[in-house]
Amino acid sequence: MSSAQAPCGRGLMLVHVKLVGLFKTGRFVQQDIICRDGTKIEELIERLELPLQHLGIILLNGLHTSSETVLKPKDSVVLMPFVDGG
Amino acid sequence: MNIQTTDPVSESAAVSYHRCIVDLHCGTKEFANVPCRNFEDVLGGFGRSFQELAQRQIDNAYCDENPLIINTGLLTGSTVMTALRTYFSGYSPIKGSKKGLPAAMWSTGSGKFGAKFKWTGLDELIFENRSEHPVYVVISESDSGPKVELKPAEHLLGLSTHDKIMALQKEYPDAHFAAIGPAGENWKNNYMGAVALSTENQLKSKEDKCRFAGRGGMGSLMGYKNVLALVAQSKDKVRKPSELVKAANLNVIKGGGSVRIQPLSRGGGGGTWAAYDVLQEFHAVPYNNFRPAGNDIPEKLFRENVEPDYHIQTEACYRCGIACHNNISEKNVDGNKGEFLAKFDYEPLNLLGTNIGIHNAGQAARLIQLGDNYGMDSISLGVTIAYVMAYNERHPEAPILNGARFGDYEKARDLIIRAGTGDCPDVGQGLMRLSEQLGETAYAYQVKGLELPAYQPESNPGYAWAIAGGHMSMGTYGLLTREGKSDLDSWVRGVTEDKLHIVGFDMIGLCKFFDIAKGIGTQMVVDCLKSEFNFDVTIADVRAAVRRAFLRGLALEMRQGYSKDEFRIPAETIDKPNPHIKLPNITSREFIDQLEKRVWEIFEPELEGILN
Numbered sequence: 256m257s258s259a260q261a262p263c264g265r266g267l268m269l270v271h272v273k274l275v276g277l278f279k280t281g282r283f284v285q286q287d288i289i290c291r292d293g294t295k296i297e298e299l300i301e302r303l304e305l306p307l308q309h310l311g312i313i314l315l316n317g318l319h320t321s322s323e324t325v326l327k328p329k330d331s332v333v334l335m336p337f338v339d340g341g
Numbered sequence: 342m343n344i345q346t347t348d349p350v351s352e353s354a355a356v357s358y359h360r361c362i363v364d365l366h367c368g369t370k371e372f373a374n375v376p377c378r379n380f381e382d383v384l385g386g387f388g389r390s391f392q393e394l395a396q397r398q399i400d401n402a403y404c405d406e407n408p409l410i411i412n413t414g415l416l417t418g419s420t421v422m423t424a425l426r427t428y429f430s431g432y433s434p435i436k437g438s439k440k441g442l443p444a445a446m447w448s449t450g451s452g453k454f455g456a457k458f459k460w461t462g463l464d465e466l467i468f469e470n471r472s473e474h475p476v477y478v479v480i481s482e483s484d485s486g487p488k489v490e491l492k493p494a495e496h497l498l499g500l501s502t503h504d505k506i507m508a509l510q511k512e513y514p515d516a517h518f519a520a521i522g523p524a525g526e527n528w529k530n531n532y533m534g535a536v537a538l539s540t541e542n543q544l545k546s547k548e549d550k551c552r553f554a555g556r557g558g559m560g561s562l563m564g565y566k567n568v569l570a571l572v573a574q575s576k577d578k579v580r581k582p583s584e585l586v587k588a589a590n591l592n593v594i595k596g597g598g599s600v601r602i603q604p605l606s607r608g609g610g611g612g613t614w615a616a617y618d619v620l621q622e623f624h625a626v627p628y629n630n631f632r633p634a635g636n637d638i639p640e641k642l643f644r645e646n647v648e649p650d651y652h653i654q655t656e657a658c659y660r661c662g663i664a665c666h667n668n669i670s671e672k673n674v675d676g677n678k679g680e681f682l683a684k685f686d687y688e689p690l691n692l693l694g695t696n697i698g699i700h701n702a703g704q705a706a707r708l709i710q711l712g713d714n715y716g717m718d719s720i721s722l723g724v725t726i727a728y729v730m731a732y733n734e735r736h737p738e739a740p741i742l743n744g745a746r747f748g749d750y751e752k753a754r755d756l757i758i759r760a761g762t763g764d765c766p767d768v769g770q771g772l773m774r775l776s777e778q779l780g781e782t783a784y785a786y787q788v789k790g791l792e793l794p795a796y797q798p799e800s801n802p803g804y805a806w807a808i809a810g811g812h813m814s815m816g817t818y819g820l821l822t823r824e825g826k827s828d829l830d831s832w833v834r835g836v837t838e839d840k841l842h843i844v845g846f847d848m849i850g851l852c853k854f855f856d857i858a859k860g861i862g863t864q865m866v867v868d869c870l871k872s873e874f875n876f877d878v879t880i881a882d883v884r885a886a887v888r889r890a891f892l893r894g895l896a897l898e899m900r901q902g903y904s905k906d907e908f909r910i911p912a913e914t915i916d917k918p919n920p921h922i923k924l925p926n927i928t929s930r931e932f933i934d935q936l937e938k939r940v941w942e943i944f945e946p947e948l949e950g951i952l953n
Contacts, residue, residue, distance in 0.1 A: 275618050318825070
């Protein structure tokens with residue numbers, strides 16, 4: 256995991272990550288994160304140590320996607336828990 | 342249940358249930374062991390009660406021929422986790438077709454009443470006719486089998502749901518209770534009466550922590566019959582769970598569908614309240630009568646913004662490891678728990694909070710508590726009040742009722758009290774009637790006479806085919822937001838195959854949090870049926886029974902005069918798409934037309950003859 260100040264290019268890219276609900280507890284609400292080119296969302300989830308059993312919704316640039324999607328520079332990812340019941 | 346087979350699917354008559362029919366008019370009781378007609382009868386709940394209702398042609402919910410059926414599911418009272426459900430079924434005073442005929446309906450809740458009822462040895466209680474005087478009914482066990490007694494109940498008249506239960510507990514300290522509130526007593530002017538079910542927590546703490554069978558006005562039907570409360574008196578019959586059931590229970594707690602409902606302290610998602618955070622990301626938290634404005638106001642009721650000022654305690658139903666309740670109390674100056682206010686579930690919190698412009702957690706909690714004490718369905722109540730406020734916003738020159746506008750806590754409170762005491766039929770008789778009377782139905786958020794729960798219809802055109810209200814009888818409410826499905830094929834499959842299976846829980850006696858995503862057609866349920874009853878059934882058997890029961894519900898709706906036009910979400914969501922909701926539009930006229938056409942092409946042939 257790198258901070259937003261780290262240099263990009265040369266195999267690195269910047270993605271914007273937003274965490275919703277319980278995911279933000281002890282982490283952050285939103286942050287720019289530097290990843291290696293070709294990083295999949297599942298790798299990002301692993302690095303953030305999100306509890307997988309709660310992972311319900313992944314939005315990539317506002318659209319639902321799967322954890323296997325490969326990220327591109329400047330992508331915006333939202334990671335949300337499940338929503339159920341009432 | 343009397344079980345003489347291992348094959349309840351092809352030998353259903355070898356399973357019988359113990360039924361008592363009480364004629365409230367003359368006080369007679371008829372006990373019988375009734376052979377099951379099919380596997381739905383064996384599973385119980387609405388799977389059985391709707392077959393009874395199908396045998397009757399009822400034109401008015403408040404007539405002597407309309408029964409109130411109280412039953413349990415096959416697993417209610419068993420060692421399987423969440424197996425606490427009681428079902429109340431009858432023709433509904435609030436849900437009905439535009440032809441004026443009442444729809445068949447069931448409502449269900451947890452608490453411990455269902456298990457106690459089952460442990461008396463009775464599986465089903467049917468009330469026929471009505472009592473001339475208010476009564477409560479004691480169901481108890483005896484050496485010769487279950488007993489049912491009618492007792493005078495004048496002393497309970499006018500008491501809140503909680504106070505009725507507290508009064509009865511003094512007389513029956515080893516029992517559990519089901520009670521209506523003043524709303525059900527005022528059934529003529531209140532069609533949204535709920536039935537409160539006592540919990541262990543409530544009886545011990547004396548705090549009003551009931552559970553509710555809220556939907557469809559079954560409490561009003563009970564009030565019409567002049568039955569104010571039920572008492573189930575039996576010894577607890579808790580056995581040691583088998584290894585199969587232990588494994589299922591462990592999966593319910595740690596895996597499966599419930600983990601996200603668990604409290605935050607156990608690594609869970611924090612209950613249904615957590616839906617606020619997720620839906621807000623899409624600007625899809627209902628706000629001011631289901632018109633999210635794309636702002637951050639709903640965030641005021643996020644848990645993190647409530648926690649600093651209120652005491653939040655996570656609690657569970659009897660012997661349930663899920664602990665889904667977030668009980669909110671005042672916080673004393675020393676930071677300790679003060680007066681108990683209410684249980685924060687997503688639906689009541691939103692519909693008596695954000696959706697009526699109330700963004701203060703304490704005020705929302707007070708309104709929830711008030712509705713609970715009067716014994717009203719918080720969904721029907723909140724949505725009807727939201728409509729009154731929306732109407733008044735649109736007609737500032739000629740407001741209705743007390744002129745309530747969004748955010749006016751005192752006037753919302755006043756409407757709840759007046760509806761609960763029967764002094765405000767415009768609210769008490771529900772949204773369909775009020776909006777039709779006012780001639781403004783486009784923004785009336787109801788389908789088929791039942792008010793919508795707190796999931797925007799823009800995200801769920803499947804509401805149209807829910808057979809017992811909103812999201813709990815058609816599980817499509819997460820198909821767009823959670824699963825991201827916006828194509829027609831997924832929605833047709835969702836409505837006609839996968840998501841209708843949510844109703845299976847309302848047959849078998851389990852709470853939906855047992856495995857909300859998969860329903861009861863799972864190996865986990867099959868294992869439990871093998872372990873508890875030595876049944877050899879397959880997943881396919883269970884799914885087939887659930888589908889037949891669902892289709893029977895749909896066929897009953899058609900028989901009660903619903904036209905296909907009534908199977909549609911409110912016009913505003915189709916004609917004026919909300920630009921703030923950040924989800925693909927799946928409620929365009931074209932999409933809806935196509936969805937209706939394809940869904941009916943699948944359902945219609947299956948409905949033929951299903952009521953015979």
